[in-house]
Amino acid sequence: MPSNESELIAQQVSGLNQKLANLEKRIADTEKVNARLEQAALITARALQEISGHWDAVYEAMRREEDRDVGQLRSDQVGSRPRRKAADRPSEDQSTM
Secondary structure (H helix, E strand, O other): OHHHHHHHHHHHHHHHHHHHHHHHHHHHHHHHHHHHHHHHHHHHHHHHHHHHHHHHHHHHHHHHHHHHHHHHHHHHHHHHOOOOOOOOOOOHHHHOO
């Protein structure tokens, strides 16, 4: 019976060796996929950063345009106000009352 036990143990060890080899291959494949995913994530992050920079420039240009329009509007309003004639202005005597 000892030889049967030895053969059984040898078969089990052989089966474990095969399972271990399969696991090592799967781990190696997983590490390759993980490396590709990390590379894709870096590329995506860089692209998003570039897109964000472009949007920042768009918003800045829109803000400058809005500021320019508001400034133009203010100067138009100041220029379109009717000016008081000297006769319409309160005299110093009237303004102190």
